[in-house]
Amino acid sequence: MSRPSAKQEVVKAALRLAADTGLAALTFEAVAETAGKTKGGVIYHFRSKDDLVRAVVQQLIDEWDADASRHLGVPFDDATREDRIIAFLLSCVDPGYEITAAGDLSVLVDVMRDDRYVGIWTSLREKWIGDVSTLTITQQIALAAADGIWVDEAMQQAPYPDGRRETIVAELSRMVRGN
Template sequence: MRTSKRTQILEAATRVVEREGVKSVTFDSVAAEAGLTKGGLLYHFASRDDLVQAIHQHLADEWEAQMVAAAGKPADLATPEERLTAYSRISSQSANRAELLLMLEGSTTPGLAAPWDAVMERWAPSLTTDDVDNQVALDRFIARLAADGLWLYESLNTEPLAPELRRALAERIAGALDHEGT
């Protein structure tokens, strides 16, 4: 199946972010990376802001698709443990600089955070004050923090962990979610 021009543009923009940062996303830089004209980009995105918002949504959608594949079902059909296990496993595989930079940018711009927040809410929700005495909820959140830490470690380090070590860590985090018999 051929990649759509819109997807081609978003993947090119992601490579620009990966290499040069979010501020380097311009119609000229993305057009050059995608092998298209600036007019070709303007056909799909009316402004740089529209393009950046679409990059956030595109990557959040890809991230969620990976979790659906890992869980074997969408979030609304998975148990909390299945969702967080998929989140933990995918977090250890998908670390890249572009996602980190975009998530950091999104953390200070509510409109850009929305796609990421929606995925997080479905797959690895935060704690509430009602959870303070809920050992299972606290353990789930600790597992989420560990998965987030592994993802951040992999995003920031120029020398990534060996794949077998990364897998072992992800499985250890996922294994911490098994509360059967507790």
């Protein structure tokens, strides 16, 4: 495995910082300190805070996309729409990357408040889900429930009894398939 570039190290550090404190708290100084770089080193890669925030949001979306692909298990183009929806659902409730559900939520709440970045998120959801209005009611309920699990866990309010969470996630997958 190759070593990440300095720019990638800055982006990952900025994402960790944003996950802890929100996008508004991103400053060149704070990111430089978190990344172990100089402020000038951060500015070299990102001329404006907007460029940095855009890179952070894109990094989160790229990680989420890669995680959904991990859950998919087959090439994207070979998957059915139901397979893709389930992979996306599983990436919501079983993320395989370092940012926690609370970190995801922190960044995405900020993203949804800013028209400059919301399109990055919606493009991911459209890729994996498609037009939500074309889903069955049961599929829409399954997605809403997965979002609810994600938010509950981000808010540390989801103490499921042993095995119950897995049973719920399996039921949501079944609902997407229409079984």
